[in-house]
Amino acid sequence: MTDQLRGKSAIVGTGHAGFGEAHGLTAYDVMAQSALAALGDAGLKLSDVDGLFCTMMEDSMPALMAAEYLGIQPRFIDGTMSGGSSFVNYLTSATMALDAGLCDVALIVYGSNQRTGSGKLVTASRPPAYEAPYNPRYPISAYAMAAARHMHEYGTTREQLADVAVSARAWARHNPEAFERGPLTREDVLGARMVGDPLTVRDCCLVTDGGGAVVMVRADRARDFPKPPVYVLGSAAESSHRQISQMKDFTVTAARASGQRAFAAAGVSPGDIQAVELYDAFTINTILFLEDLGFCAKGEGGAFVEGGRIAPEGVLPVNTNGGGLSCVHPGMYGIFTVIEAARQIRGDAPGIQLNDVDLALAHGNGGVLSSQVTAILGSQNTL
């Protein structure tokens, strides 16, 4: 997104469904309930939706499946599948489509029943031919190797990784919507079952059901809805690889490029951001993205997150809903970074509501650190 799209679109509704365990529901049921929740929040109906932005873990044509299920006939669809970052990426394509008049009401939506459905990551993709013989566990082996390399190059410690999970839990404890709300200490994380060295099961995101949706319109009518509009000030993507074996530098992600462009488009810098919502599939993600997005220097992410500095009452509010580590993680988490960022700006966050948030960042990650998408969202005051 270039700055000519700055503030051209706004989120006027957010919704979610099926957090935790959605017994008896299919992934598409959860998707549809999420869509209804977001449209209800915006005071709109399904029949108002003429732009659909959706992908799912199942099927090769999920956007068509979703439109069919919802009983709508959208004139614009985007089903680009870049993994969990897809839903942050749709902020760009939805803004473009709205701005060009290709649709008037854009619905970004996702749903999954991966916890009650199968208990593990559902995926339609095949293991890559040059990785499959070695049986990496997808996706944790990839993130574990990134963490190992970061520890080797920068002296990042397992304790620092653990503190990311502890901070996420500290936020989640205040969030009634969060799936895991029990106490969690550094020792709990370090002593948990090792699943892919150096990561224990507590360094890994949850496996839950859940869905989420946001409704977007052009900025010129964004104030005609019940909730305060949240404007897309800048969004940018960069893709660096698909297979982890093709990642050039295991300690630097494409978030460096996506972040720089998103900040430039929005005309703000990391120091202006009041709430940071990052895709924390694993504890190393938070460290990598804080570095790559410019909240600290490369290699200093471990020290940056240590000892509650990103927890409530810390120096930077990160993953204020509890993140994928403690709130919800139904296969793909990206939509929830957008929802929490928007709700912090609107002032109706489900857990700890920060004071007077005008600027928030949502960052999506897809694949195995493959696709990075950064969005800067702002209140009316930031236009």
Next chain:
Amino acid sequence: MSNTTGPDQIFRTALAKNDIVLPRCDDCGAFHFFPRVLCPHCHGTAISWKPASRKGKVHTTTVVRQKPERGGDYNVCMVELEEGVRMMSRVDGIAPGEVVIGMDVTAFVGEADGAPAVFFKPAEA
């Protein structure tokens, strides 16, 4: 009908004969992996195949933890070969947790799921 042998097939046919060959770009001289019909560095399409040095270093590593009854823990790592390319693989001959970043390793052709594949063992001192 084309009789072209594609890059994937060239690599695997060599492996079946216990040879490890790597694609190298005639234009820029750089190696790449996985095999493909163009050079990902300069996008040239003139590719030659060179016998691999088989010498590498562990770039990063992990242990996949698994219950003993399901086969137990095993190593997954990235090895950087002298040629400058990296491949996912496994270091055999030592405990999975003893594979460390920076260690020198030597490639050999082993078997995975009935097909030949490149594995590594610790280099002889």
